[in-house]
Amino acid sequence: MSETVGEPTASAPAGAGPLLKVRGLKVHFPIVKGVFVDRVVGHVRAVDGVDLDVARGSTYGLVGESGCGKSTLGRAVLRLVEPTAGTVEFDGVDVASLKGEALRRERRRMQMVFQDPMSSLDPRQSVESVLLEPLAAHGVTPEGGKDAHVRRLLDVVGLPGSAAGRYPHEFSGGQRQRIGIARAIALNPDLVIADEPVSALDVSVQAQVVNLLEDLQEQLGLTYVVIAHDLAVVRHVSDTIGVMYLGMLVEEAPSDDLYATPRHPYTISLMSAIPIPDPDVEDRRERILLAGDLPSPANPPSGCRFHTRCPFRQETRCDDEVPALRTLAPGHRVACHWAEEVADGRITPAASAFDATAVPTET
Amino acid sequence: MGTGTSEELDLGQAPGRPGRTAYDGPLLAVDDLSVTFTRRGRRDVRAVDGVSFAIRPGETVGLVGESGSGKSVTALAVMGLLPGRGVRVGGSVRLEGEELLGASDDRLRDLRGREMAMVFQDPMTSLNPVVSIGVQVTEVLRRHRDMTREQASVEAASLLRRVGIPDPVRRLKDYPHQLSGGMRQRALIASALACRPRLLICDEPTTALDVTIQAQILDLLRQLVRESGTALLMITHDLGVVAGLCDTVHVMYSGRVVESAPRRPLFGSPRHPYTGGLLASIPRLDAPRGAPLHPIQGSPNDTIPWETGCAFAPRCDHRVDACTTSAPALEVRGHASVRCWNPLPPPGRTAAAQEEDA
Numbered sequence: 001m002s003e004t005v006g007e008p009t010a011s012a013p014a015g016a017g018p019l020l021k022v023r024g025l026k027v028h029f030p031i032v033k034g035v036f037v038d039r040v041v042g043h044v045r046a047v048d049g050v051d052l053d054v055a056r057g058s059t060y061g062l063v064g065e066s067g068c069g070k071s072t073l074g075r076a077v078l079r080l081v082e083p084t085a086g087t088v089e090f091d092g093v094d095v096a097s098l099k100g101e102a103l104r105r106e107r108r109r110m111q112m113v114f115q116d117p118m119s120s121l122d123p124r125q126s127v128e129s130v131l132l133e134p135l136a137a138h139g140v141t142p143e144g145g146k147d148a149h150v151r152r153l154l155d156v157v158g159l160p161g162s163a164a165g166r167y168p169h170e171f172s173g174g175q176r177q178r179i180g181i182a183r184a185i186a187l188n189p190d191l192v193i194a195d196e197p198v199s200a201l202d203v204s205v206q207a208q209v210v211n212l213l214e215d216l217q218e219q220l221g222l223t224y225v226v227i228a229h230d231l232a233v234v235r236h237v238s239d240t241i242g243v244m245y246l247g248m249l250v251e252e253a254p255s256d257d258l259y260a261t262p263r264h265p266y267t268i269s270l271m272s273a274i275p276i277p278d279p280d281v282e283d284r285r286e287r288i289l290l291a292g293d294l295p296s297p298a299n300p301p302s303g304c305r306f307h308t309r310c311p312f313r314q315e316t317r318c319d320d321e322v323p324a325l326r327t328l329a330p331g332h333r334v335a336c337h338w339a340e341e342v343a344d345g346r347i348t349p350a351a352s353a354f355d356a357t358a359v360p361t362e363t
Numbered sequence: 364m365g366t367g368t369s370e371e372l373d374l375g376q377a378p379g380r381p382g383r384t385a386y387d388g389p390l391l392a393v394d395d396l397s398v399t400f401t402r403r404g405r406r407d408v409r410a411v412d413g414v415s416f417a418i419r420p421g422e423t424v425g426l427v428g429e430s431g432s433g434k435s436v437t438a439l440a441v442m443g444l445l446p447g448r449g450v451r452v453g454g455s456v457r458l459e460g461e462e463l464l465g466a467s468d469d470r471l472r473d474l475r476g477r478e479m480a481m482v483f484q485d486p487m488t489s490l491n492p493v494v495s496i497g498v499q500v501t502e503v504l505r506r507h508r509d510m511t512r513e514q515a516s517v518e519a520a521s522l523l524r525r526v527g528i529p530d531p532v533r534r535l536k537d538y539p540h541q542l543s544g545g546m547r548q549r550a551l552i553a554s555a556l557a558c559r560p561r562l563l564i565c566d567e568p569t570t571a572l573d574v575t576i577q578a579q580i581l582d583l584l585r586q587l588v589r590e591s592g593t594a595l596l597m598i599t600h601d602l603g604v605v606a607g608l609c610d611t612v613h614v615m616y617s618g619r620v621v622e623s624a625p626r627r628p629l630f631g632s633p634r635h636p637y638t639g640g641l642l643a644s645i646p647r648l649d650a651p652r653g654a655p656l657h658p659i660q661g662s663p664n665d666t667i668p669w670e671t672g673c674a675f676a677p678r679c680d681h682r683v684d685a686c687t688t689s690a691p692a693l694e695v696r697g698h699a700s701v702r703c704w705n706p707l708p709p710p711g712r713t714a715a716a717q718e719e720d721a
């Protein structure tokens with residue numbers, strides 16, 4: 001055991017540039033069929049060309065419908081799945097080029113928090129052994145001994161020291177998520193990817209975990225990528241938000257701008273569909289309804305991938321020309337051919353977008 | 364593509380049934396309902412404990428509360444769908460004045476087809492996986508609306524189309540696993556609507572769905588209530604859904620209703636500390652960012668039995684001495700009914716001014 005880990009402390013890495021730099025990232029899963037011999041009949045294009053930067057000490061939120069590729073993107077950054085193409089640079093180092101010891105060392109600096117606190121914890125493992133496991137795996141000796149380290153971690157996430165000898169099933173969902181977070185920060189990482197960290201929790205408990213994540217970021221200088229489908233939660237915690245649709249980023253903006261001036265028709269529709277716990281607001285709002293379901297990522301639509309559901313779709317360009325992610329305002333990127341016309345009201349949504357019984361035609 | 368023909372949502376006026384005497388009470392009246400699960404060798408679980416509420420035709424009533432608070436068990440008790448063994452049910456459930464607790468299985472089955480229907484949280488478990496969508500919907504039509512096979516398939520296709528399912532004639536032949544989650548939930552709603560129920564219970568109908576699909580389905584329900592006068596009981600933990608859909612809201616905690624109010628006062632000036640706590644703990648998309656959230660401490664597991672006090676007391680920051688010695692009753696306070704020894708002050712009143720009143 002050569003390395004040590006001490007008090008969790010603020011340790012935002014000092015280097016210049018973004019902590020995480022993703023370029024042209026693609027993850028395609030083969031679709032395999034066959035009775036005797038497996039044959040690849042196509043690919044699920046889970047992530048299909050994503051560029052993004054995450055600044056040190058900041059929180060990047062990733063939102064989008066289920067199946068749009070958020071989790072796969074997060075897992076590819078940590079190399080829990082192998083990217084099909086593209087690069088992931090962590091603190092200036094291309095993660096894909098790393099092997100063996102060097103990869104293990106970098107991995108230590110990147111951790112993940114999962115959605116379902118129960119299924120990500122081994123029911124037969126005591127909390128203490130859950131928290132010591134990452135240390136053992138990386139051959140790290142805690143400063144001041146194992147007991148002190150476990151108690152310190154529990155304290156940081158707001159659990160009593162007596163929790164150490166207990167088992168995951170003895171805890172509530174919120175407490176289990178605290179254990180999952182304690183495990184993620186056990187090695188004093190720089191980057192934490194949290195995949196739906198609160199969506200399995202009761203409403204009254206979600207805020208506890210959100211606040212804990214924010215406190216830890218302040219204390220430990222963590223950089224977060226927070227993946228969630230709940231835009232209100234994501235907006236609350238994030239500095240920058242990326243909106244994904246069918247494996248691609250369609251819009252990226254500072255958190256406040258995204259809510260104040262959403263530019264992509266998908267973001268505009270999504271925003272209008274999120275229920276707000278205020279009857280006055282709900283009664284005044286006009287919802288833009290999207291027709292149909294998310295198309296299959298194995299066979300994404302041509303041109304703009306959103307064109308089969310887009311209430312703003314135009315006769316030209318939308319169906320056959322892939323829109324580039326263009327910078328329209330500082331830090332605000334949008335992948336829509338008609339973003340300017342949509343923004344200034346020259347293009348308005350089709351009437352069917354306001355009628356729940358409008359029947360989408362098969363695509 | 365993407366857009367399509369729009370059509371009137373003519374789901375049919377829930378017809379007045381001939382041969383009934385005029386009745387002007389609520390369509391559904393639940394009174395002092397209690398449900399206790401008794402399993403041998405286990406402590407009894409009182410899942411629902413003295414719950415009362417009513418729904419009028421054309422009214423949408425919300426039941427909110429966190430996991431395990433008794434929402435689904437309440438709904439199952441109303442529908443007569445609780446298991447026959449190991450359950451003790453008390454109180455009264457009346458549909459248009461007719462008592463359902465203790466009614467025969469035949470009678471309940473008949474009412475479930477004709478007068479009331481339920482949409483469950485998980486559409487996969489409530490659609491029969493080995494029967495095509497078409498057969499599932501036409502069965503209801505043939506049994507309860509006495510249609511011929513041909514009439515039923517025409518009507519079934521039209522129902523699917525009206526809930527926004529594209530290419531309905533082809534879809535009738537599909538099995539549930541061939542549909543996406545959103546389509547399955549629509550198919551389930553179509554089959555619930557097939558008998559033109561006068562009472563529709565939706566238990567978390569959109570929780571498993573994406574928000575864009577949720578918006579479609581909520582709009583459909585809104586339209587249904589408005590145009591056919593259906594009485595809707597909406598069960599959800601999403602306060603945003605409640606704010607946009609429900610006329611009256613009942614907040615449940617640990618088996619009891621702790622606050623009942625029309626939606627505006629409920630959101631504008633919650634009186635029960637649990638309701639207030641819930642509203643303070645959720646981030647709002649339209650609120651300024653950076654404002655800290657105020658979580659409720661502890662978890663829903665931290666309760667004390669209602670017999671010994673207020674079940675919410677271990678988590679309540681408004682607790683007073685009485686809270687852990689005797690159970691508060693549901694009392695009328697302004698627009699709301701509140702079960703609390705020390706409710707939050709009404710708007711414009713400080714806690715101090717309120718204490719002076721006491």
Ligand SMILES: Nc1ncnc2c1ncn2[C@@H]1O[C@H](COP(=O)(O)OP(=O)(O)OP(=O)(O)O)[C@@H](O)[C@H]1O
Nearest residue numbers: 400408410428429430431432433434435436437600
């Ligand atoms: N068949 C059963 N046998 C024993 N206990 C049960 C049974 N069904 C429900 N319960 C218990 O009754 C209580 C209320 O359950 P219910 O399903 O009504 O909760 P809910 O409010 O619908 O929660 P959720 O939001 O998770 O759906 C819980 O404590 C639950 O464990």
Ligand SMILES: Nc1ncnc2c1ncn2[C@@H]1O[C@H](COP(=O)(O)OP(=O)(O)O)[C@@H](O)[C@H]1O
Nearest residue numbers: 029044046065066067068069070071072073297
């Ligand atoms: N290991 C895998 N093998 C095959 N397909 C996968 C795998 N993981 C994810 N997918 C598919 O990739 C797409 C994106 O999935 P995911 O990243 O989990 O979406 P999200 O997290 O946004 O809900 C989905 O269509 C999903 O079914």
Ligand code: SF4
Nearest residue numbers: 304307310318336337
């Ligand atoms: S490019 Fe066309 S289809 Fe795509 S989002 Fe813009 S308007 Fe809609």
Ligand code: SF4
Nearest residue numbers: 673676679686703704
């Ligand atoms: S009765 Fe007491 S403990 Fe219960 S909610 Fe009211 S103030 Fe809180």
Ligand SMILES: [Mg+2]
Nearest residue numbers: 067070071072
């Ligand atoms: Mg996911």
Ligand SMILES: [Mg+2]
Nearest residue numbers: 434435436566
């Ligand atoms: Mg339930």
